[in-house]
Amino acid sequence: MRERSIFAGLSGEELCALGMDVVDLELGAGTTIYHEGEDACCAYTLREGAVKLVKSLADGRAQIVRLLHHGDLFGFEGLHRQRHQHTAIALSTVKLCRLDLRELDQLSQRLPVVREAIFRRWQRALEEAESRIVDLGARRAEARLATFLLQWAEAYPQHRSLPFPLTRQDLGEFLGLSTEHVSRIMADFKRRGWLRESRGTLEILMPQALREDSAS
């Protein structure tokens, strides 16, 4: 489903060999990687862990615009825009690969394959954004949460018990719901025996039930 490899085959090491000076980073949960509106100097690839991209509202609330997993790229809006469009925050301990945007731009001018790879990621980001628009615009809370959990699980195909570093508030900010409502629905799912949860991990016991629920 997802192309997990960085740059569709070009790993960080290979980029490095191509003349990029790539910096590996490891950051703790909760660390802000960059701020919305900040001058964009770097883009990142996410090697391990999860990251949220957040837009802050005037009234202090926040909306999570995108959630990133192993293999995802972010901070690339700086290729054309001067400033970052979101705040990027690590949800768990993350391993990143930092790329200089100026170098990356030059590299992508020279190597069509790199440009192509970025382009494809961009396209997938747009598709995902559009399917979230449909979700938020046309589906109810329960269905949104159900689809979300299933999608989250897709990001960890090998795991039976998923890493799940999201708080109820994160879920709410992603799904456009209050923390209380998220909590109620999660409790409901658990009561029905569809889920099990403990200390940052999640187990989906009855994906089919969730799938049916997400259809409604």
Added chain:
Amino acid sequence: MRERSIFAGLSGEELCALGMDVVDLELGAGTTIYHEGEDACCAYTLREGAVKLVKSLADGRAQIVRLLHHGDLFGFEGLHRQRHQHTAIALSTVKLCRLDLRELDQLSQRLPVVREAIFRRWQRALEEAESRIVDLGARRAEARLATFLLQWAEAYPQHRSLPFPLTRQDLGEFLGLSTEHVSRIMADFKRRGWLRESRGTLEILMPQALREDSAS
């Protein structure tokens, strides 16, 4: 604000001169330009009029994913995907410029400027999609409608009285609201003297009031 020119300076005629065989089309309001899931052979630039990109839901409802104005490009997802991701429907009489995707792809391989132009459009589409996610996820009906009307107006900077071919249902499908609720809010805006509406045109009498309302 918006880059209105096609291909950031490359007009349809210029593309034609570059060896693209570009077909000009004129279609009536309500015409379906292509269907979701259909094999994508062509992309389009919108020379005149407005188009909606729609995703249909299982239960028969629809969500408008994007609204397009003069100068916008659409159908380009076919560059990488085989199939169209939305249904494109003309809201008014439209003048289109049809581009063969295969040719366009080749052209964009040869001319970095073309590729760059498409890339930038893609990026703007993503930004708009993300701001709609914030809208749908975090703002109330009134605020969403207010911001939408102001944005619609931006697409017609020269007009005092705007072309407004959207039905209440279109508005609802775009904003994630029922037609009735849209109707109520529109009536409210009109009662407060912020808008005037007649026969497919809209006049924004008090943009400042709308702006304040859209902030809440």
Added chain:
DNA sequence: CGCTATCTTGACCATAATCAACCGGAGTGG
């Protein structure tokens, strides 16, 4: 003039937000 679409309005209902209290685990300090 009558037909049909769309729009409007009202009454009622459902979904989800808000407000508030409480629970429970992880740290912290005595």
Added chain:
DNA sequence: CCACTCCGGTTGATTATGGTCAAGATAGCG
């Protein structure tokens, strides 16, 4: 070791926002 606090989560009661259903109103159109 135990109280205490803090934070996130849960639950309940109440409110509000917006959806649904149904009945008119309006306007384009043959």
